[in-house]
Amino acid sequence: MSASVRHGSSRAQAWFCTTGLPSDVVFEVHDMTFHLHKFPLMAKSRKIHRMLTEQEEQRPARGRRRRRSSDGGDSGDDGAAETEIEEADDEEEEGAEEQQVRREDDGQVYSIAFPDFPGGPGTFEAAAKFCYGVRVDLTAWNVAPLRCAAEYLEMTEDHAEDNLAARAEAYLDKTVLQHPGDATKALKSCEELLPLAEELGIVARCVEAIAARSSATSRSWFDDLAVLGLRMYKRVMAAMAARDDVRAEARESCLVSYARGTIPGLSRSMRRRLASAPVSSEVEQKELLEAVVASLPADRCSGRVVTAKFLFALLRTAHILRASDAARAALERKAATQLEQATLEDVLIPSYSGAAETLYDVDCVERIVGYFLAEEEIGGFASSSAAIEVEEEAGAEVSRPSAVAMVQVGKLVDSYLAEVASDANLKPAKFCELALSLPDHARIYNDGVYRAVDIYLKAHPRLTAEERDRVVGVVDCRKLTVEACTHAAQNERLPLRAVLQVLFFEQLQLRRAITGTLLAPAGASAVPPRAMRQQRPVSGEWRGATVLAQESQVLRLDMDSVASRVQELERECSSMRRAIKKIDGSSGSGSGGRSPGGRSADGGDLSGPAVGGWRARHGCKFSTQVCDSHARNVVASRASRIGMSP
Structure with missing residues (x-):
């Protein structure tokens, strides 16, 4: 059995079965014409057998009507009217079968039109090959169309053994529904077979197979979800949510895979899209995004699948597509978690x-x-x-x-x-x-x-x-x-006030560091040698002493560097006090370089009214004694060091 394609003006293309015998029946399926033989098709399809049998029975009656029309020219208008009525009645009977069947003039070739054949010309070609005995390879993509075609042509076991309907059902149950990836492909093929695929239960069985086996298999098939339309995707997610044995991580993985495959530009780092995923319009993308947001888990996500990067990518895309305020608010709350x-x-x-x-x-x-x-x-x-x-x-x-x-x-x-x-x-x-x-x-x-x-x-x-x-x-x-x-x-x-505050707190931190450094050796020396020996194992006594000596040396070096830094800061503070004193003296009422209740500018005391006015203007509330090297010794008493406030 072979086929050839011929292009013409009336038909887009024609399919011929070359077996050495002339074809006696022509099938018109959508935009393709199939020239086949009636006996192989009648042996497998009850519908074709019934239609061609009826045509065979109608051949003599039609012949008599044609002879009556040609010989009864003298019978008047009543005979012509009666013939037209009979032919109209025949056409109505053929329309009840929802098929357009006509007999050619030579009386040998018939033509049957299937305008609503499920699966289109490709599926009809596979069904015709099956009728001729040619091997047809079933796959996850064609099993649902072939099952619907078998139902349409009535290719069941009641008409012939080992028919197409039984073959498709066996492959669907034993192979396709056993793996969620194949079930997803079959479910996608059902989108163009509705409502027949729904009546045969193929859609429900595929959805249930995906939901039941989503947690027990690997994640390699999750990318196949991108081929599903929004309607089928919602049914799959609803079925997964209704089952208690489906893990939350599996639902999240399906969600992320579908969003990445169907929403273009989801993230700047998500460049890969599946070649089989359809390209949606902006309105469809908005609808898809809102459906994905609605499918997000109500509780806090695990973070392993629905990551923060994915959530913020959804939020960015929601801004681009101008999604609803409710969807964006839900994404913001989910991203906050x-x-x-x-x-x-x-x-x-x-x-x-x-x-x-x-x-x-x-x-x-x-x-x-x-x-x-x-x-x-x-x-x-x-x-x-x-x-x-x-x-x-x-x-x-x-x-x-x-x-x-x-x-x-x-x-x-x-x-x-x-x-x-x-x-x-x-x-x-x-x-x-x-x-x-x-x-x-x-x-x-x-x-x-x-x-x-x-x-x-x-x-x-x-x-x-x-x-x-x-x-x-x-x-x-x-x-x-x-x-x-x-x-x-x-x-x-x-601002100047901020700089002074920074200097003050820096000096305060350095003083506290020095205080802690000085307190550490004093606290260590207060421990009795006998207590130290009891706390430390005898075998590590010399090693512990060596470590303490090294730490003491490092602390002394740090203390020297901190002390030099403190002295440098105190000199800077003294210079700043002298400069500020001169500014206050020049702007005052001629106090002669000496403020009441304080020392001269060279003494470095800032307790006078002029300095108090400067502090009020700039908002400095700290005491200046900590910046004065003459007010308190760096190495204070132990009690004063402990009582120092931060």
């Missing part, structure tokens, strides 16, 4: 709205941070230093997910502030709101937020004094490292 796992690239969401002035959507990030803080507060995790000390004293090695997550979010927000600080349209109020949205324990050090403030001041040189003070006020000088303090002390963009 994994904010500690996000990176700077994830939270840099461009502003796609024409009303937004900034390059990035700062309001969206601020809302996400607010949702994160609300979740942390509801969770009831302790975050204070007292709770941490209690756990440390208890000796339990307990991980603190809330505290660690808060610190990670603090670092992320500081990096985000440093990135958006250079935007000229970012208002100081918005910058400060985002910087102050986190609690104090979210930042161990304030170096990150100080860097963001420095970038903002550099990018906005025309800020007013009030705005500059407000922006700088988000930095806690007590949490700056030595490197940040050194940079801030030389930063010309900072």
Whole structure:
């Protein structure tokens, strides 16, 4: 059996069966014509057998009608009218069969049209080959169309043994439905076979097979879900959600695979799309995205499949497609649950709205941070230093997910502030709101937020004094490292009051470091030698003494460097006091270089009214005695050192 294709004007293409015998029946399926033989088809298809048998029975009657029409020319108009009525009745009977069957003039060739054949010409060709005894390879893609074609042509076991319907059913049950990937392909082929595939139960069986075997197999088939339409995808997800034996990770994997395969441009890092995935319009993509958002787990995701990168990619795409406010709010809340796992690239969401002035959507990030803080507060995790000390004293090695997550979010927000600080349209109020949205324990050090403030001041040189003070006020000088303090002390963009506060707290930190260094040897020497011997094994006594000697030497070197730094800072403070005294003296009422109740400018005392007025103008509230080398000795008594406040 062979086939050839011929192009013509009336038909798009024709299919011929060349067996050495002329064809006696012509089938018209959509835009293709099949020239076949009636006996092989009648042996397998009851429908074709019935239709051709009826035509055979009608041949003599039609012949008599044609002879009556040709010989009865003198019978008048009544005979012609009767013949037309009989032919009209025959056409109505053929329409009841929903087929268009006509007899050619030669009386040998018949033509049958199947305008609604399931599966189209390709499926009819495979069914015709099966009737001729040609081997037809069943696959996951063609088994559902062939099963529907067998039902349409009535190719069942009642008409012939080992027929097409039984073959397709056996392959569907034993092969296709045993693997979710093949069941997904069969389910995709059913989208063009409705409602017949639904009536035969193929759709329901494929959906149930996918849901039942999704947790027990590998994830290699998850990418096949991208070929499904939205309707079939929703049925699969609903079936998986209805089963108790389906793991949440399997549902999340199906969700992520479908979203990546069907929504173009989901993420800048997700370039790969399946070749078989259909290209959807913008409206269809919006509908797909909202369906994916609705399929997200109600509880907190595991984070292994539905990651923070995926959630922020969905959120970015939702802004591009202008998804509904409910979908975007749901994504923001879901992204907030994994904010500690996000990176700077994830939270840099461009502003796609024409009303937004900034390059990035700062309001969206601020809302996400607010949702994160609300979740942390509801969770009831302790975050204070007292709770941490209690756990440390208890000796339990307990991980603190809330505290660690808060610190990670603090670092992320500081990096985000440093990135958006250079935007000229970012208002100081918005910058400060985002910087102050986190609690104090979210930042161990304030170096990150100080860097963001420095970038903002550099990018906005025309800020007013009030705005500059407000922006700088988000930095806690007590949490700056030595490197940040050194940079801030030389930063010309900072107000004078901020520089003085940085110098004060830096000197205070150095004094506390020196105090701790001096207290360590004193505390060690207070331990009796006998107690030391009891606490340390005898075999490691000499080794412990060597280690203590080395540590003492290192501490002495550190103490010398810290002491030199303190002296340098005290000299700088003295120079600043003399300069400030001269400024106050020149602006005063001629006090003669000596303020009432204090020493002269050379003495370095700042307790006079002139200095008090300067402090009131610049808002400095700290005591100047800690910066005066003559007010207190560096090596104070042990009691005074212990009582020193931070």
